[in-house]
Amino acid sequence: MNIYRPSLAVIEKINQETRDTRTFTLRFLDDDIREKYKFNPGQFNMISIFGVGEAPFSITSDPDAKGIFEHTIRMVGSVTNAIFKLREGDIVGVRGPFGKGWPLDEAKGKDLLIVAGGIGIAPLRPVIYYTIKHRDEFNKVEVLYGARTPGDLLYVDEYDQWKQAKNFRLLLTVDAVPKGVKWDHRVGVVTKLFEDMETKPDNSIVLVCGPEIMMKFAVKGLLERGFSKRQIYLSMERRMKCGVGKCGHCQIGSKYVCKDGPVFSYDEVEPLPDKIV
Amino acid sequence: MGRVLILSIEEVKNLLEKLLSRYKVYGPVKAKDFWKFEEITNPDEVDLGYISTMLPIKKYFLPPFETILHVKLGEDKEITIKEPEVNEKCVLFGVHPCDLKAILLLDKVFLDELKDPYYLKRRENTIIVALNCTAADEYCFCTTFGAGPFAKEGYDLVLTNLDERGYVLEVGSNKGEELIKAMGFAEVSDEYRETILKRKEEILRKMESEINQKRRIPNVEKLPELLAKNFNHKVWESMGKLCLACGSCNLVCPTCYCFNVVDKFSINLREVERIRTWDSCLLLEFAEVALGGNFRRERLARFKQRIYHKLSYFIEQYGEFGCVGCGRCIRWCVRKIDPVKIVGEIMEKPVPLS
Ligand SMILES: Cc1cc2nc3c(=O)[nH]c(=O)nc-3n(C[C@H](O)[C@H](O)[C@H](O)COP(=O)(O)OP(=O)(O)OC[C@H]3O[C@@H](n4cnc5c(N)ncnc54)[C@H](O)[C@@H]3O)c2cc1C
Numbered sequence: 001m002n003i004y005r006p007s008l009a010v011i012e013k014i015n016q017e018t019r020d021t022r023t024f025t026l027r028f029l030d031d032d033i034r035e036k037y038k039f040n041p042g043q044f045n046m047i048s049i050f051g052v053g054e055a056p057f058s059i060t061s062d063p064d065a066k067g068i069f070e071h072t073i074r075m076v077g078s079v080t081n082a083i084f085k086l087r088e089g090d091i092v093g094v095r096g097p098f099g100k101g102w103p104l105d106e107a108k109g110k111d112l113l114i115v116a117g118g119i120g121i122a123p124l125r126p127v128i129y130y131t132i133k134h135r136d137e138f139n140k141v142e143v144l145y146g147a148r149t150p151g152d153l154l155y156v157d158e159y160d161q162w163k164q165a166k167n168f169r170l171l172l173t174v175d176a177v178p179k180g181v182k183w184d185h186r187v188g189v190v191t192k193l194f195e196d197m198e199t200k201p202d203n204s205i206v207l208v209c210g211p212e213i214m215m216k217f218a219v220k221g222l223l224e225r226g227f228s229k230r231q232i233y234l235s236m237e238r239r240m241k242c243g244v245g246k247c248g249h250c251q252i253g254s255k256y257v258c259k260d261g262p263v264f265s266y267d268e269v270e271p272l273p274d275k276i277v
Numbered sequence: 278m279g280r281v282l283i284l285s286i287e288e289v290k291n292l293l294e295k296l297l298s299r300y301k302v303y304g305p306v307k308a309k310d311f312w313k314f315e316e317i318t319n320p321d322e323v324d325l326g327y328i329s330t331m332l333p334i335k336k337y338f339l340p341p342f343e344t345i346l347h348v349k350l351g352e353d354k355e356i357t358i359k360e361p362e363v364n365e366k367c368v369l370f371g372v373h374p375c376d377l378k379a380i381l382l383l384d385k386v387f388l389d390e391l392k393d394p395y396y397l398k399r400r401e402n403t404i405i406v407a408l409n410c411t412a413a414d415e416y417c418f419c420t421t422f423g424a425g426p427f428a429k430e431g432y433d434l435v436l437t438n439l440d441e442r443g444y445v446l447e448v449g450s451n452k453g454e455e456l457i458k459a460m461g462f463a464e465v466s467d468e469y470r471e472t473i474l475k476r477k478e479e480i481l482r483k484m485e486s487e488i489n490q491k492r493r494i495p496n497v498e499k500l501p502e503l504l505a506k507n508f509n510h511k512v513w514e515s516m517g518k519l520c521l522a523c524g525s526c527n528l529v530c531p532t533c534y535c536f537n538v539v540d541k542f543s544i545n546l547r548e549v550e551r552i553r554t555w556d557s558c559l560l561l562e563f564a565e566v567a568l569g570g571n572f573r574r575e576r577l578a579r580f581k582q583r584i585y586h587k588l589s590y591f592i593e594q595y596g597e598f599g600c601v602g603c604g605r606c607i608r609w610c611v612r613k614i615d616p617v618k619i620v621g622e623i624m625e626k627p628v629p630l631s
């Protein structure tokens with residue numbers, strides 16, 4: 001198999017999440033590829049729009065779902081603009097899944113704290129699906145999620161279902177509430193929610209994803225609250241041109257984000273150069 | 278394997294002649310004031326006295342521009358993807374040990390568990406005739422990393438110039454053995470073989486000490502730790518100002534492998550070529566991400582990325598230094614920025630190692 005050759009997938013469904021973000025449900029055209037395709041929460045695909053290019057996107061769907069997978073994509077540049085021009089029934093190229101995902105095996109039997117900012121919730125949604133479906137494998141699950149405004153929150157239709165799960169808490173915050181919008185959660189950056197959380201450093205694992213500056217403050221807050229560097233996992237974002245450890249673009253120090261990550265423990269990230277967190 | 282032959286300069290040409298009759302052959306050719314590896318059609322074009330070519334032979338395994346996919350966009354959303362075929366069988370004649378070692382390092386990148394199919398095919402289709410170094414210039418420092426002046430592995434055949442006695446030809450692989458068998462050169466007596474190999478050893482020692490005297494990083498095994506501890510040494514700041522961030526060093530470096538990928542439409546918008554091109558971590562766009570973010574916006578950060586990748590990160594990634602001491606990045610730098618000197622300055626006044 002040629003590592004650079006994408007497989008074709010059809011867009012089954014497009015859901016407008018927010019002003020600039022959509023969730024795309026994809027299905028591989030080839031039966032064999034579709035059957036065999038499996039991913040771990042936190043892994044990503046390289047999505048091709050032929051003639052425009054390829055870019056990495058986290059897989060956001062339920063890892064147990066058969067036959068389909070989803071990407072939530074924010075429009076920021078050329079490939080993402082091209083993706084936003086596509087309609088249901090259109091075809092894209094997909095390579096993946098790539099990278100190492102979240103350490104769910106290690107999290108089993110422990111409390112799980114999820115801290116997400118903005119589109120950073122995308123690679124964590126498979127974890128939420130997974131923990132809800134396999135509720136007994138984990139202790140408490142707590143999700144702290146922050147967005148710019150209430151209108152920027154992703155997956156709002158699913159919150160009720162999440163909250164119904166046993167021993168599962170969802171805490172929300174936004175940076176600002178526009179006039180006239182009803183909002184009965186916190187206002188402020190996501191680290192504000194640390195004041196309300198129940199998860200303690202004892203027997204817990206923390207998964208963090210968001211803009212690097214947000215992860216920086218999240219890590220700082222967690223360390224201050226007694227969490228250790230090895231308990232905290234981050235998903236890093238870097239420019240990627242291959243996804244398979246060849247093009248060199250995603251390197252941070254000696255790490256390739258595409259194959260050694262994108263998920264790293266803070267312990268691994270801390271000594272690396274050229275980063276904000 | 279292990280076979281040793283002696284070839285006069287005429288016989289070397291003869292060997293080339295025979296290779297030319299069967300394969301495409303690339304070799305070192307004198308350009309105006311430098312050398313380059315080029316296709317040759319006549320043995321006389323090859324200059325076996327060359328020191329270093331401007332571009333390394335990585336261009337034959339990872340071309341500067343290369344189509345990695347052909348995509349046809351048909352009517353009715355039909356998409357057909359075709360992989361380009363890589364068929365050319367060729368000989369690289371007269372490859373110096375540092376450049377050969379660099380290919381062995383690139384193998385670690387491109388032929389790990391996720392193999393690059395195009396690189397792999399070219400590696401399989403290429404015969405390497407190495408040429409041990411019996412001359413070096415003031416930029417060469419291969420001995421620091423054990424990459425030269427003589428090749429240790431990775432060649433099919435290797436030549437060493439013994440002056441008036443001609444060239445020693447040694448066989449390094451089955452492919453090489455088959456080639457030589459087919460050419461019908463006479464074997465030498467055991468006795469003569471001993472003499473020759475001894476002479477070769479002498480030349481090697483002489484070359485080693487000559488290069489070591491001119492340019493060397495001492496205590497290289499301590500280098501990664503030294504660099505790690507001196508990430509903020511004052512030498513870096515002046516380098517960040519001196520460097521123009523033009524990326525020439527990346528292009529001429531035999532172990533730089535980074536590439537960019539771009540899609541190109543045909544005029545009728547029905548066909549797409551996905552092309553990869555050499556890229557350079559010294560360039561501003563290299564580590565740019567969405568919405569204006571850039572993790573190496575500072576020139577200094579980009580400058581350090583290259584040096585640290587070669588002399589530190591590569592070891593963590595692949596178990597060896599990522600530099601072979603070919604000297605190209607100094608030779609071709611407009612500002613004559615010199616990693617050996619930088620390391621020297623750090624060694625002079627280091628943050629003490631524990
Ligand atoms: C592991 C991983 C997972 C990701 N998951 C998601 C996701 O689930 N949803 C989502 O919307 N986005 C995700 N991203 C970010 C997404 O890849 C970029 O937004 C996308 O590559 C931008 O491409 P573009 O062609 O639209 O932008 P471009 O036109 O290429 O450029 C816009 C800007 O983005 C920069 N850029 C180019 N390539 C990348 C890159 N690989 N990463 C970041 N910036 C880049 C350009 O330098 C430029 O500054 C993820 C990135 C990584 C590395």
Ligand code: SF4
Pocket residue numbers: 526529530531532533587599600601602603604605606607
């Ligand atoms: S870093 Fe310089 S000396 Fe080392 S292999 Fe590259 S070009 Fe040659």
Ligand code: SF4
Pocket residue numbers: 248251527532533534535556557558559582583584586587
């Ligand atoms: S990161 Fe820079 S120094 Fe390292 S291989 Fe790539 S271009 Fe060369």
Ligand code: FES
Pocket residue numbers: 239240241242243244245246247248249250251256257258259
């Ligand atoms: S994306 Fe190419 S090496 Fe990681």
